[in-house]
Amino acid sequence: MRVVPVSTGISWVEVPEADLRVLCGCPADSVKHLIKRGLIIPTERAGVTFETGPNVILLSDVSLQNGAFCNLSEFPILQMLYRQGMIIPGHPNCTGRKPLIMGLAQQVEAQLEYVLRGNYGLLSEEEMVAAGVPPEMAQEWMRMKLRFAFGAIRPPRDLLDTCVIGDGPAILPGGVTVRRLELNVFEFDYDGETAIVDLNLGMGRTYETPYHLGYHDLERGYFSIVHSGEGDGWDPERAAMSTIMMFQGKVYLIDAGPNIHGALQALGIGVQEVEGIFHTHCHDDHFCGLTTLFRADHRIKYYAVPAVRASVAKKLSALTAIAEDSFGEYFEICDLDLGVWSNIDGLEVMPIFSPHPVETTVFHFRTPWEEGYRSYAHMADIVSLDVLGQMVDDDETHHGISSELMTQVREDYLVPADIKKLDIGGGLIHGCAEDFRGDASGKIILSHTALPLTRVQKSIGSGAPFGTVDDLIPSHQEYRLRAAHGYLAAYFLGVPEHQIRILLNHPVVTFNPESILLREGSICDDVYLILTGLVETIEADSDHNATLSAGAMVGESYALSGEPSLETFRALSFVRVLRIPSALYRNFV
Structure with missing residues (x-):
């Protein structure tokens, strides 16, 4: 029996004699972690190239740990069915065996x-x-x-086998047994050899990101596009396709994919700063970061057409047991009309239908500037025009699309924008760069792929590594000081404006990532009002920690009391603060 600790909350148990390979724990990007550890590799048999990988998934006993989904089996199952070939007729691995998921009945x-x-x-x-x-x-x-689904909506049990681990041992194929020792702790047994797997996250621990995102010092722009992912659900080195938009200093997300907490931290953005999310569809590489947004101190605005919102709510309900009609308790629902421009505090957005196996829209954004508009188009997920053309059938009794819809989709895809980000993932459900060779957009960015760009693709569009920024409209305002004024006015309700300006008239200071702002045992000489970035608090004798973001004060209580700090405050990202001398702050208060 082989046991491999893959990552925090993920383990691998392999019993070659029983042809059993168990992925224990499947949080976001578990497939990428397996690739990084060499547990999924390309191989060949009988002239067919395919991937190795797990054939069983052990689920966590709990749905969420420390704010993150524990059981996201969508991509591991897809990897087994298609990339290993378990569902492909004539494939060496298509033997009638199905992927197996096991765990609590619930x-x-x-x-x-x-x-x-x-x-x-x-x-x-x-x-x-x-x-x-x-x-x-x-x-x-x-x-x-139904055309995408090859003619039928198939129940999951047609694709998967299941095994419930109850009070006693469960018997797996090949004679391996597994039993629960305590919550999220399991023992595997084969021929007298045992192994124990613990899926619990420790206090303050989070699931790890499989790729390193670095640190990026972002300005809060007027209308700028921050590229926060250009890979897909299979790319072990890059985050999945996504974008963060800055508009008039506010932060908007387009989709919430895996490990979005890590992406926001690398970019120095606290979840409290997020104004809203524009959501394209419910596939995991665009969906599974939604619970990160639950942590905000306000209901983040959720922008989507009602059909997308409904499919997202149903999937979220399955994962969390949150009732579908409770979606509005976690987000401020802002429904958009398909094919219609909506004005959101000066930012105009239009969702456009895109053919996909689930309800999907792409988004066009624009805002007035100079003699017209500046615009951005986010094209995830789309389908290649060749695949779409093969689906055309004007007989309404057949599965497919009408020639009229085909024409409309082609026209919609090719509407120009100043910047257009494309899904070029290929295959049966993703886009093709060659379809946009004649696109009149100012800049085309190629995304949603795990493969290196070909020479042809490079001649069509650009890349956009994580953290790079395209400024569509330059900013000539200081949004941080505007935010500082808002934070201080909220702290000191009823205090006259001229007194608030006493505090505002101090320098904005930048701390580099991993720098200490205030050390445990030190006297607090300055109070720091965080304007951007994230700061962690560390207590030497405790596992407890907390993360502070924009609007929080560092050292305030110690400045007022004059006592040494009981904690260390350390930058998790680039951090900008308003530095206020403690003596002045005490007098002010």
């Missing part, structure tokens, strides 16, 4: 519903109409969905 059932929603989104015309889709459009969408 978690197994939740995963089946989650996989169903991840595969198909809304399941019927009735669900689409209930989500606000006009009946004729729902009929067209369902025809298309």
Whole structure:
């Protein structure tokens, strides 16, 4: 029996004699962790190239740990079915054996519903109409969905085997047994040899990011595009396709993919700063970071068309047991109309239908500038025009799309923008760079791929490594000081404006990542009001820690009391603070 600690909360148990390879724990990007550890590698048999990998998934007993999803089996299952070949007719690995998921009955059932929603989104015309889709459009969408689904909505048990681990040992293929010792702690046994796996995260621990994102010092721009991912769900070196938009100093996300907490930290953005999220669809590489946004001190605005929101709510409900109609308790719902410009405090957005196995829209953004507009188009996920052309069938009794919809999609895809980011993942459900060779956009960025760009692709579009920025409209305002004024005015309600300005008239200081702002045992000479970035608090004799972000004060209580600090405050990213002398702050208070 071989046991490999893969990453925090992820282990690998392998019993070659039983042909058993168990992925223990499947949080976000678990497939990428397996690739990095060499547990998924390309190989060849009988002239067929495919990947190795797990054939069993052990689920966590709990859905969430420290604010992150524990059981995200969508991509590991896809890897088994397609990249290992377990579902491909004629493939050496297509032997009739199915991927196996095991765990608590509650978690197994939740995963089946989650996989169903991840595969198909809304399941019927009735669900689409209930989500606000006009009946004729729902009929067209369902025809298309069934074409993507090869003719039928298949229940997950057609694709997966399950095993419930109850009070006693469960018997797996090949004679391996597994039993629960305590919550999230399991013992594997084979022929007298045992191994123990613990899926619990320690206090303050989080699931690790498989790639290093570095540190980036961002300005809060007027209208700027921050590139926060250009890979896909399989790329072990890069984050999945996503974008962060700055508009008039406010922070907006486009999608919330795996490890978004790590991306925000690397960019020096606290979740408290996020104003809203524009959501394209519910596949995990665009969805599974949503729980990170629950941590904000306000309800983040959720922008999507109602059909996308409905499919997301159903998938989220499966994972968390949160009722679908409770979605509005966690986000401020801001429904958008398909194909219609909506004005969001000066930023205009239009969602456009994109053919995909689940309900999906791409987004066009624009805002007035000079003699017209500056614009950004976020094209995830799209489908190649060649694949779409093969789906055209004007017989409404057949699965496919109408020639009229095909023409509309082609026209919509090619609407120019100053910057357009494209999904070029290829295959049956992703886009193709060559479709945009004649696109009149000012700059095309190629994304959503794990492969190096070809010479042809490089001649069509640019890359955008993590943390790079395109400024569509330059900023001539200092948004940090505006934010500082808002924070101080909120702290000191009723204090006259001229007194607030006494505190504001101090320098803004930058701390580099991993720098100490205030050391345990030190006297606090200055109070720091965090304007951007993240700061962690460390107590030497405790495992407890906390993260401070924009609007928080560092050292305030120690400045007022005059006592030495009981904690160390350390920068997790580039941090900008308003530095206020402690003596002046005491007098002010």
